[in-house]
Amino acid sequence: MSAMVPMDPPHAVTTTALRAMKSAQRPIVMITAYDTPSARLVEEAGVDVILVGDSLGMTVLGFDSTLPVTVDDMVRHTAAVTRATKRALVVADMPFMSFQVSEEDALRAAGRLVVEGGAAAIKLEGGAHVAPTVHRLVQAGIPVMAHVGLTPQSVHQLGGYKVQAKEADAAATLIDDCLALEEAGAFAIVLECIPAELATLVSQQLAVPAIGIGAGEGCDGQVQVLHDLIGLGGEFLPHHAKRYADTGALVREAVTAYADDVRGHAFPTEEQTTHMDAGTLEAVRSARARLRRVGGSGTEA
Ligand code: KIV
Numbered sequence: 050m051s052a053m054v055p056m057d058p059p060h061a062v063t064t065t066a067l068r069a070m071k072s073a074q075r076p077i078v079m080i081t082a083y084d085t086p087s088a089r090l091v092e093e094a095g096v097d098v099i100l101v102g103d104s105l106g107m108t109v110l111g112f113d114s115t116l117p118v119t120v121d122d123m124v125r126h127t128a129a130v131t132r133a134t135k136r137a138l139v140v141a142d143m144p145f146m147s148f149q150v151s152e153e154d155a156l157r158a159a160g161r162l163v164v165e166g167g168a169a170a171i172k173l174e175g176g177a178h179v180a181p182t183v184h185r186l187v188q189a190g191i192p193v194m195a196h197v198g199l200t201p202q203s204v205h206q207l208g209g210y211k212v213q214a215k216e217a218d219a220a221a222t223l224i225d226d227c228l229a230l231e232e233a234g235a236f237a238i239v240l241e242c243i244p245a246e247l248a249t250l251v252s253q254q255l256a257v258p259a260i261g262i263g264a265g266e267g268c269d270g271q272v273q274v275l276h277d278l279i280g281l282g283g284e285f286l287p288h289h290a291k292r293y294a295d296t297g298a299l300v301r302e303a304v305t306a307y308a309d310d311v312r313g314h315a316f317p318t319e320e321q322t323t324h325m326d327a328g329t330l331e332a333v334r335s336a337r338a339r340l341r342r343v344g345g346s347g348t349e350a
Contacts, residue, residue, distance in 0.1 A: 061135065062097050062098065062136060064169075064236040067098070067138070067270075068258065076269065076270050076271065077237075077258055077260060077269055077270025078095075078097050079096065079097060079270055080100065080272065080274075080278070081101070081102040081272075081274050082100075082101065082130050082275055083101060085130070087130075087275055088129070088130040088131075088132075089133040091137070092134050098137060099137045099140070100141075101123065101139065101141045101168070102172075102274065103115040103123065103143075105122070105123075108274060108282060109126075115145065115201050116204075118144040118145065120162075122144070123141055123143075123162060124161050126166075127165075128166045131166060131167030131168065138170065139170075140169070140171065140172050141171050143158055143159060143162070148173050152181065152182050155173075159171045159189075159191045160189075163191055170236065171191060172194040172239065173196065174196040174201070174202050174203070175196070176222070177229035179195070184233040187234030193235050193236065194236060194238070195237075195238045195239065196239040197226050198213045198214060198223065198240050198243040199242035199243075212244070212263070215243075215244060223243065227240075227251050227255055228254070231257050237257050237270075238255065238257065239262065239272060240261045240264040240268060241263060242263035242264065242289065244264075248261050248264035248268050249265065249267030260272050263287070263288065263289030264289075277290035278290065278291065278292065278293045278294070279294045279296040280292050280294055280295040280296050
């Protein structure tokens with residue numbers, strides 16, 4: 050009997066499909082995208098989940114943290130992504146201060162990401178203290194992905210972008226956080242920058258998928274920032290990322306060639322040019338000449 054090769058389902062990925070993938074030990078592939086062309090490309094590559102991460106504050110808006118990203122930014126970019134997506138599950142990040150003040154704020158912001166942005170789910174950062182908010186959103190029919198470990202929205206409190214939960218106490222708290230978030234109804238949990246051994250333990254304890262970034266291979270899936278993988282993130286490459294392509298070099302090369310062509314009168318050529326027929330051109334010329342003769346008085350001089 051030949052071995053069964055698992056096939057990509059042709060239909061849209063759902064939160065329940067992700068849970069089935071965990072049970073089948075089939076790794077979940079998740080990546081960020083922030084606009085229509087990048088969403089189209091990652092969808093064509095067959096990823097399971099597209100995250101419209103608030104990392105867009107750094108990758109495409111030029112801020113040095115995710116903190117300035119607004120709900121309006123997230124709605125705009127999420128809509129751009131969902132317009133290009135048919136199969137992958139699109140998850141939109143809840144930006145800083147969109148859910149920390151009140152559950153009502155959280156509901157309003159998440160509702161906008163789903164209704165205006167077209168997201169199928171939202172993601173929010175935090176441990177057990179955000180579990181009541183997760184519960185409220187799930188009750189309202191909005192699937193929630195949780196995010197623990199290195200939570201970039203707390204960068205000032207954490208004192209930088211560092212590996213978290215390396216000590217026994219912090220590791221125990223992280224496990225409790227994950228269990229509380231699962232209990233509150235989160236359909237998956239992102240584990241960012243924690244020791245691999247802890248991430249494996251958490252993944253084994255959870256019924257819902259644990260998706261790692263800088264958390265080793267023992268998670269149920271992996272998430273990465275697209276710009277890191279394709280060389281659009283500048284010189285810096287996080288320890289947990291791998292550069293699969295140098296798109297930055299390709300784009301620089303292409304634009305340099307374009308600039309050289311323009312300066313050397315080699316672009317545009319006949320191929321990129323549209324002409325007007327001689328009769329029309331003559332009519333335009335005579336009309337211009339007539340206008341020049343008429344001058345300011347409106348009568349022919
Ligand atoms: O905003 C983001 O891209 C994220 C991933 C790093 C998980 O939250």
